[in-house]
Amino acid sequence: MQLSIVFAVLLACILHSTPSDAIPAxxxxxxxARANPRTITMPLKRLHVPRTDVHPQLLLQQHxxxxxxxxxxxxxxxxxxxxxxxxxxxxxxxxxxxxSVNPSSATTATGSNFSRRYxxxxxxxxxxxxxxxxxSTDGGVSALDIQAAENGGLTPAKIPTANNTLGxxxxxxxxxYIATIQIGTxxxxxxxxxxxxxxxxxxxxxxxxxxxxxxxxxxxxGSKSSSSFVQSNQNFNVTYGSGSVAGVLCQDNVNMAGLxxxxxxxxxxxxxxxxxxxxxxxxxxxxxxxxxxxxxEKVPTPVESLASNGLISSAISSFKISxxxxxxxxxxxxxxxxxxxxxxxxxxxxxxxxSKIGFWEGAMDAITVNGQDTGMTGRTAILDTGTTLIxxxxxxxxxxxxxxxxxxxxQQCTISCTSNTSVALSxxxxxxxxxxxxxxxxxxDVNDPTGDCTAGxxxxxxxxxxxxxxxxxFLKNAYFSVDTQNNKISLAKLS
Numbered sequence: 254m255q256l257s258i259v260f261a262v263l264l265a266c267i268l269h270s271t272p273s274d275a276i277p278a279x280x281x282x283x284x285x286a287r288a289n290p291r292t293i294t295m296p297l298k299r300l301h302v303p304r305t306d307v308h309p310q311l312l313l314q315q316h317x318x319x320x321x322x323x324x325x326x327x328x329x330x331x332x333x334x335x336x337x338x339x340x341x342x343x344x345x346x347x348x349x350x351x352x353s354v355n356p357s358s359a360t361t362a363t364g365s366n367f368s369r370r371y372x373x374x375x376x377x378x379x380x381x382x383x384x385x386x387x388x389s390t391d392g393g394v395s396a397l398d399i400q401a402a403e404n405g406g407l408t409p410a411k412i413p414t415a416n417n418t419l420g421x422x423x424x425x426x427x428x429x430y431i432a433t434i435q436i437g438t439x440x441x442x443x444x445x446x447x448x449x450x451x452x453x454x455x456x457x458x459x460x461x462x463x464x465x466x467x468x469x470x471x472x473x474x475g476s477k478s479s480s481s482f483v484q485s486n487q488n489f490n491v492t493y494g495s496g497s498v499a500g501v502l503c504q505d506n507v508n509m510a511g512l513x514x515x516x517x518x519x520x521x522x523x524x525x526x527x528x529x530x531x532x533x534x535x536x537x538x539x540x541x542x543x544x545x546x547x548x549x550e551k552v553p554t555p556v557e558s559l560a561s562n563g564l565i566s567s568a569i570s571s572f573k574i575s576x577x578x579x580x581x582x583x584x585x586x587x588x589x590x591x592x593x594x595x596x597x598x599x600x601x602x603x604x605x606x607x608s609k610i611g612f613w614e615g616a617m618d619a620i621t622v623n624g625q626d627t628g629m630t631g632r633t634a635i636l637d638t639g640t641t642l643i644x645x646x647x648x649x650x651x652x653x654x655x656x657x658x659x660x661x662x663x664q665q666c667t668i669s670c671t672s673n674t675s676v677a678l679s680x681x682x683x684x685x686x687x688x689x690x691x692x693x694x695x696x697x698d699v700n701d702p703t704g705d706c707t708a709g710x711x712x713x714x715x716x717x718x719x720x721x722x723x724x725x726x727f728l729k730n731a732y733f734s735v736d737t738q739n740n741k742i743s744l745a746k747l748s
Contacts, residue, residue, distance in 0.1 A: 421584030437479030450637030456538030496528030565589025602681030640724030
């Protein structure tokens with residue numbers, strides 16, 4: 254009975270929303286759609302907020318719910334209903350309550366430290382502080398990843414050596430990637446989520462408010478902190494897969510990797526939902542690096558402005574996404590070109606962007622498992638650094654999972670945490686293999702990191718039967734570059 258009460262309270266905390274909160278956003282989206290059926294609201298992705306009271310399986314369901322909502326908006330379809338998302342969370346909670354809770358920890362737990370009952374009683378986590386290898390002592394999921402999943406926080410990137418390049422810090426266990434830029438006069442450092450799947454750039458305003466009052470322990474921008482700050486009367490708002498921001502456009506000086514972009518137009522958020530305002534959110538704003546045709550602010554992206562001002566030769570953004578377990582911390586984003594030291598030159602392929610509305614979407618030639626062709630043809634992939642998992646149409650996801658020797662139930666798809674089976678996606682007749690470690694996200698039972706793991710590919714409940722949303726599970730395994738001027742996508746094998 255006590256556990257049921259805890260689960261009910263957790264569900265309310267996790268969802269951070271009420272039906273009344275959801276109605277205005279949905280109604281606003283519907284009004285926009287009626288006014289212009291070609292208009293699409295782009296959901297800017299947020300990183301999950303590291304929490305000490307939520308089991309990782311519930312965080313996984315949050316990832317899946319956000320991915321499904323994001324894919325719906327990307328494809329112009331209706332989002333899954335709120336009651337459907339809540340039902341998925343309830344099912345996952347039932348799974349935990351009915352079998353995967355450590356009995357000894359469950360009977361002694363008090364307060365709200367729900368996930369610590371799982372993590373801190375695990376011998377693998379206890380070993381993590383002294384074991385810095387990329388795998389746990391008896392194989393399976395990296396102890397480093399388990400520790401990061403519990404504690405959250407940023408792992409700083411090494412200072413990049415290439416010109417026009419920012420290091421990408423790793424949030425938690427490869428959940429997302431954050432760069433530091435400077436804004437204002439005098440310049441302040443802002444931690445910014447770098448997202449190839451959206452096109453709006455914003456930071457919090459000095460007058461920012463949230464449901465909790467202030468917008469937390471973040472860096473803010475306004476006339477008090479910057480003498481070059483100029484605020485306009487033009488409003489903007491963006492609705493996210495979870496949460497939202499609203500504010501006004503402004504102009505100020507932005508410095509990205511030594512590239513000085515003066516009087517750039519972007520957003521300052523006067524209102525942030527709690528998903529962005531919490532102290533535990535590790536970023537101060539978000540930079541979308543898709544094409545500006547997606548922008549709710551209706552202004553050029555920073556990389557487009559850098560190119561139009563002659564600061565870089567072309568509006569190109571190139572990503573090297575790092576993996577926490579490797580401990581290389583060499584993630585980076587380069588503006589205006591590619592860093593040739595990060596990829597094997599003769600493996601570089603360039604393909605047309607097939608999206609008509611500004612995403613970075615490429616045709617997939619094939620999907621293979623251990624070299625065996627799945628027979629899937631005519632698929633496309635939206636390549637998105639702002640999405641953690643791969644979300645595939647249900648039939649495709651189930652087929653891949655079966656070939657991996659895994660299984661799917663009503664809660665999730667799982668594979669063995671020790672699986673060495675590889676999945677590869679092909680673009681431009683070049684095959685890019687996903688490291689098996691990236692396909693095993695986190696153990697279902699965190700006391701058993703060599704047992705069953707949540708799979709890095711999960712079925713989406715919406716979308717067509719040919720569209721995939723491909724996030725960091727894949728992008729950690731390739732050099733990824735996008736070119737707005739030529740509307741091209743490039744991929745190469747990492748050096």
